[in-house]
Amino acid sequence: MIKQLFFTALLLFAFTELTAKQIKVCKSCGYTSIKEAIAAAENGDEIIVEAGIYQEYDLRIEKPIKLIGIDHPTIDAMEKGYIFEVLSDSVTISGFKLINVGKSYTSDYAAIHTYRIDNFVIENNIFINPFFAILIEKSHNGIISKNIIKGNAVHEHNSGNGIHLWHASKIEVNDNIIEQMRDGIYFEFAKHSSISGNKSRRNIRYGLHFMFSNDDRYENNMFENNGAGVAVMFSKRIYMRKNIFRLNWGTASYGLLLKEIYDADIIDNIFEQNTIGVNAEGSNRVVFENNNFKSNGWAIKFLGACYGNKLMRNNFMHNAFDISYNGRINGNIFDKNYWSEYTGYDLNKDNIGDIPYRPVKLFSYVVNRTPETIILLRSLFVDIINFSEKVSPVFTPDNLKDFNPLMKPVNDRN
Amino acid sequence: MIKILKYSFYDLMRSRWSYIYFLFYLALGFILLFLNQDVSKAVITLLNIIIVLTPLIGTLFGVMYFYNSKEFTELLLAQPIKRSNIFVGQYLGISLSLSLSLVVGLGIPFLAYGLFQSAEIFNFFSLLLIGAMLSFIFVALAFNLALYFDDKIKGFGLAIITWLFFAVIYDGLFLITMLMFDDYPLDKFALGATIFNPIDLSRILIILKLDISALLGYTGAVFQDFFGTSFGLFFSLVLLSLWIILPLLLIVVKSKRKDF
The missing domain is CATH 2.160.20.10 (Single-stranded right-handed beta-helix, Pectin lyase-like)
Known part of the structure; x- marks a missing residue:
């Protein structure tokens, strides 16, 4: 037969x-x-x-x-x-x-x-x-x-x-x-x-636009100089790995725009010189791991309703603002990231800073409220108010801290 | 006037403080480049230092020099030399020596680390130019204060307050005003308010030159539209020059009337 x-x-x-x-x-x-x-x-x-x-x-x-x-x-x-x-x-x-x-x-x-x-x-x-x-x-x-x-x-x-x-x-x-x-x-x-x-x-x-598309993955892509960057909206379980988002400059331009995204993984990506590296709105349970945020205006901007996101082992280097929040509630976890602006010390030499780092500056809160104040960026006065807010937070979420900031960048890929 | 300028200049060149100031910038430049290895990042760090430090040193040095050389000035006044020549000569002497310390002190390390191979050369020179202009502006302000107040303590105190005002307090008031009126369009106000403070003006000019303007979103773009054009650049340089010329005129006027 x-x-x-x-x-x-x-x-x-x-x-x-x-x-x-x-x-x-x-x-x-x-x-x-x-x-x-x-x-x-x-x-x-x-x-x-x-x-x-x-x-x-x-x-x-x-x-x-x-x-x-x-x-x-x-x-x-x-x-x-x-x-x-x-x-x-x-x-x-x-x-x-x-x-x-x-x-x-x-x-x-x-x-x-x-x-x-x-x-x-x-x-x-x-x-x-x-x-x-x-x-x-x-x-x-x-x-x-x-x-x-x-x-x-x-x-x-x-x-x-x-x-x-x-x-x-x-x-x-x-x-x-x-x-x-x-x-x-x-x-x-x-x-x-x-x-x-x-x-x-x-x-x-x-450069790339997702709408209502679930269970997709994108890897090793390069998105450069696009009008508004990459948008991933209303989608579930998207896996994003080893992509490069560069030079997305403009008034409403993002390296990556996340809107209503659930359970996504954003791993090993590079965000470089974007006006806003990642703009997240209504995004829940997203894992950011091993990404490099380099020389962006804002590395990550969290707007409303972002909960249960985990940011671990990312490098934040030389961004004008690392993290921006517009509320006082923090429902996200920051752990073991490298922040180029971290000024703490590491007494026991385990590569983990002994003082927690607060990635949200008072000035980023001020700029969210009144965008024109950006003109005071790098002013001595702004440094002073940022410092005082760092010492005793009044406006920024009190519990928003990276308790284990790294002293050295995560596997430096430059 | 040239003779007095020369005298003040050489006098300062021999003075310890000029060397310390020069060595400070030299060390700063080398350390920054040693730690960064990246000329463009070193330029950004320098920006923060220059816009705070050059005005401070300019004011303090200006006041100090004026009071210290008071006896010599009085001696000169007894000679048949025009008063404006004496004071303007002294002013130029001190401003030039401070600017020279800055330019040479920072120039050497950056040249040694291959500035000419770097794309940042234009930014670096505009940074030095602005640093020098800030020295000129704040020495002029300091001379005015010293001319108005014979009392050293008062003069020093006010000089420090002047610096503090332009470096910190002004921005504070500026920020509070913007926060209070944030229901109104503030672009033009922000532009205007920047222009009236030489430190803010320098800061914005350099920030936009360093091309992070595009990273600043919508409002950054508005400022870029103004300062990014050659007109804006020209306009701000003219304004900075006005910040030198007006206090200088005041020195001339005041010195003519002052009873020594």
């Missing part, structure tokens, strides 16, 4: 191997347009597109095929609509250069759009000035990797996102480079997915 089954399987396999043929598209081949090739292809076929410029749009893919570009053939949509609309399972699109996707205020035109499919691969493509580059709707089990997306977004209202997932699950987004879109990567209702090794820069809104 088993033998028979095996044999049939082998036969079937051989059969598909036999039928899977390659269809070439080029100026002098049998097929000169990709549309014709797709129409002629059968399930499992490979369409090989050779270098050249193809002026085509709205290419509907309704059968499981592979489209492979050799030397990045250019597909020019002439601003008329979608380029690839993928409506079938098991499709691979790789090695294309996709340009001039149409802009629209009513449709979400995308260079590659998938809808209700399973098991797809989008890799090694280049997107120049797309409206949306990759739009994944209600699709599952996909790989989006090594794509380069370069947009020219200027305004939020008439620009699209780099990689947009909507109601998706189990998608891997790896090693992409995304620049100057609205949101670099946008996860909306995307579950059990991972984002790793991407670089998201100069996007006008967020």
Whole structure:
């Protein structure tokens, strides 16, 4: 019985191997347009597109095929609509250069759009000035990797996102480079997915944006110079590790914005030179461990309703303000962090300071109330009031202390 | 005037206090760089020290020098020299020697640690320029006080209070006013109030130069819009110069009328 089954399987396999043929598209081949090739292809076929410029749009893919570009053939949509609309399972699109996707205020035109499919691969493509580059709707089990997306977004209202997932699950987004879109990567209702090794820069809104997306992880990404940094909102169980958040400067710009986040892990990340490193609002049971906060305006700003967060073994170095609170109640735990402004001593040489450190300064409380007072930063008077508040706290939470401040930075990675 | 300037200058160059002041900055520079190894961070630390210390030393030195050389000044007054020349010459002599101690004292360690390879060179020089200007401003204020009060104790006391006022009390009042009126838009007020205190003005100028302005959020951006432009920079340098010129004019006027 088993033998028979095996044999049939082998036969079937051989059969598909036999039928899977390659269809070439080029100026002098049998097929000169990709549309014709797709129409002629059968399930499992490979369409090989050779270098050249193809002026085509709205290419509907309704059968499981592979489209492979050799030397990045250019597909020019002439601003008329979608380029690839993928409506079938098991499709691979790789090695294309996709340009001039149409802009629209009513449709979400995308260079590659998938809808209700399973098991797809989008890799090694280049997107120049797309409206949306990759739009994944209600699709599952996909790989989006090594794509380069370069947009020219200027305004939020008439620009699209780099990689947009909507109601998706189990998608891997790896090693992409995304620049100057609205949101670099946008996860909306995307579950059990991972984002790793991407670089998201100069996007006008967020480098990475999470909404209602649970159980995702992102690692080893770099977010730089984005309009408002990275936003993780209304999501549960997000795992963030080894990411770099840099140079997110601006009036409302954050390295990482947490809003209504539960049970997240933020580990081994670097926050460097952001106006606000982490802005947390309504975030509970988040673990911050082993992060480096370096030269930010505010390292972490806790707004309302943040309870049960744990901050352990982080480095806070040379931030204008380490921690900012706007209330008098502290429901978070600070333990064994390194604070560059800690001035205590360590008599028994166990690398743990003998006096607790108070990371919230009176001045940060004052600045929260009246932002214009920031002009007095580094003034002698401010140092004096900070000192007196440190000695006897009146305005800042009394129990907000790191009882075991470290004397040396946690594994100095600079 | 040049002769008197030269005399005061050489007199101070020979004095112990100038050396101590010079050696202090020299040691400070080396220690900071030794501990930090990073020129840009050393510049930030220096900022904190310079905006507090140069005014203090300027005021104390100014008053002290004036009282100590009073007999010599009176001798000079008996000679056929214009009064303004005597006092302005002395003033320039002391301000120059203080600025020189600052510039050379900090310059040597930073040069030795490779300032020219660092991107901070422009910031460092603006820091030195502002330090020198603060010396000029506070020596002028001190001379005024010393001219008004023959009583040494009174003169010294008021000089210290002047420094304390600009370095600490002013900011306190400033902060309280801002907190009391925080329902109103305060950007312009904050800008205005900064301008009237040379120490605040210097502090803001350097902070914005050190490019942490963008880290200060919305209000930081407002200040950046003003001070970050070449107009703002020019405007604040003119204001700092006014802080030198006006007290200097007062010295001239007062010295002409004063009965020695």
